[in-house]
Amino acid sequence: MQLIENLFVAGNVTELETVVYSLRRSIPVLHLYCIVLFEDKNRLEILSSRELFRERNKNRPGQIAGVAMGKREAYELLAFMAEDAVKNGRNPASAAELIL
Amino acid sequence: MKVLLILLGIFKWAGIVLLALLLLLLLIVLVVLLSPIRYRLSGRKQEAVGGSFDVSWLFGAIKIKGTYGAEEKTKLLVKVLWFTLVDTEKKQTEDAEARKAVAAKEVPPKKKADRQEIPKQEPMLQTAEKQPEGKKEAAAEEKKPKAKPQAQRMAEKQPKTVRRVQLSEITELPPEEIDDSEEIFFSDEVEEKKKKGLPPIVGMLWSIEEKKEIFRAFGKLLKRLIRGVLPGDLFLRAVVGTGDPAATGYVLAAAGVLTAKFGDDIQIKGDFTKAALEDAELRIKGKIVLGALLWVVLAFILTKPVRKAICKMIKFLREKDA
Numbered sequence: 001m002q003l004i005e006n007l008f009v010a011g012n013v014t015e016l017e018t019v020v021y022s023l024r025r026s027i028p029v030l031h032l033y034c035i036v037l038f039e040d041k042n043r044l045e046i047l048s049s050r051e052l053f054r055e056r057n058k059n060r061p062g063q064i065a066g067v068a069m070g071k072r073e074a075y076e077l078l079a080f081m082a083e084d085a086v087k088n089g090r091n092p093a094s095a096a097e098l099i100l
Numbered sequence: 101m102k103v104l105l106i107l108l109g110i111f112k113w114a115g116i117v118l119l120a121l122l123l124l125l126l127l128i129v130l131v132v133l134l135s136p137i138r139y140r141l142s143g144r145k146q147e148a149v150g151g152s153f154d155v156s157w158l159f160g161a162i163k164i165k166g167t168y169g170a171e172e173k174t175k176l177l178v179k180v181l182w183f184t185l186v187d188t189e190k191k192q193t194e195d196a197e198a199r200k201a202v203a204a205k206e207v208p209p210k211k212k213a214d215r216q217e218i219p220k221q222e223p224m225l226q227t228a229e230k231q232p233e234g235k236k237e238a239a240a241e242e243k244k245p246k247a248k249p250q251a252q253r254m255a256e257k258q259p260k261t262v263r264r265v266q267l268s269e270i271t272e273l274p275p276e277e278i279d280d281s282e283e284i285f286f287s288d289e290v291e292e293k294k295k296k297g298l299p300p301i302v303g304m305l306w307s308i309e310e311k312k313e314i315f316r317a318f319g320k321l322l323k324r325l326i327r328g329v330l331p332g333d334l335f336l337r338a339v340v341g342t343g344d345p346a347a348t349g350y351v352l353a354a355a356g357v358l359t360a361k362f363g364d365d366i367q368i369k370g371d372f373t374k375a376a377l378e379d380a381e382l383r384i385k386g387k388i389v390l391g392a393l394l395w396v397v398l399a400f401i402l403t404k405p406v407r408k409a410i411c412k413m414i415k416f417l418r419e420k421d422a
Contacts, residue, residue: 005266005267005268007264007265009262011262011263017272017273021272021273075346
């Protein structure tokens with residue numbers, strides 16, 4: 001699973017270096033939720049890192065766009081991504097444009 | 101010979117009387133065990149909260165009824181056969197009548213006092229005009245801080261420290277490894293201390309065989325007890341909101357589980373914009389049969405592994421006393 005170049009990071013993620021290390025090696029991180037753009041469904045999904053690295057999701061083509069510690073923070077991060085898209089004139093209804 | 105006949109006759113009638121008494125006792129026991137305790141509960145929340153409940157046993161011989169509400173008076177009635185043990189409605193009417201009687205007696209002396217009070221009312225009228233204005237201002241001020249709909253919560257919580265990070269600027273760090281070699285969780289001394297500290301009954305319980313079967317039987321017991329107590333009829337209608345759309349979704353999903361059992365009698369709608377409980381109505385009706393519950397408990401006790409465990413415990417307690 002790849003990470004996008006400009007990763008969205010929630011405020012409560014403290015050890016980002018460890019998080020990136022773990023995500024690149026498919027190691028689940030406790031309490032970590034990822035916002036992932038799956039190309040097969042062309043939509044963003046919020047998954048725990050444990051769920052993301054299960055067999056059914058591991059081999060799906062996708063990109064990790066954002067990370068947050070906790071589900072609630074992940075929802076707020078997604079809301080921030082939509083706001084950021086609108087501010088910069090991108091289409092918030094398009095999943096691909098949200099993560100640019 | 102005659103004496104013998106008389107004696108036999110006495111024994112015969114004594115036997116008949118004893119048999120009748122035994123049958124009567126058996127009938128009472130069967131009635132107590134088999135007659136259901138019927139309960140009914142209803143509640144509503146529209147402008148105010150209100151409700152009522154009704155419990156009856158032994159075919160209505162024992163009755164407990166009650167109502168509660170802001171609009172209605174709180175009432176409780178407990179009746180055993182034709183004897184009323186508690187009746188708050190009757191008490192309230194009696195109290196009201198007593199107050200009326202007292203008030204009626206006091207009327208003549210009050211007439212003189214009224215004449216004296218008339219001049220006092222004039223300054224009251226002047227201040228009364230100012231009071232509503234002041235009250236209105238105070239009420240308006242009180243209202244302002246309260247009006248804060250829940251839907252704004254998410255907007256206020258916009259993350260201020262969310263950031264975008266260039267991956268090329270991050271140097272990966274592996275997670276710290278925990279060194280377990282120096283930590284010793286259990287030493288022999290600690291284990292021995294722990295063993296000494298345990299009461300002997302715990303050791304005896306731990307030595308019981310077939311613990312898995314006992315737990316399984318206990319699980320069955322709990323399931324049957326709950327099934328025996330749960331209501332047969334349930335009607336629930338409400339508009340529910342928790343303030344958080346995700347949590348409201350979870351509540352609706354849980355309500356879906358009830359819908360599978362009770363069908364159209366569960367009508368829960370979600371309000372995703374605010375925390376609310378509106379237009380709520382609940383009606384529960386069920387019965388509890390003591391005989392069925394007793395049967396379930398006996399079935400658990402008579403299961404082989406449970407029976408063995410009980411015998412072992414009784415033996416242990418006897419040895420302890422000896």
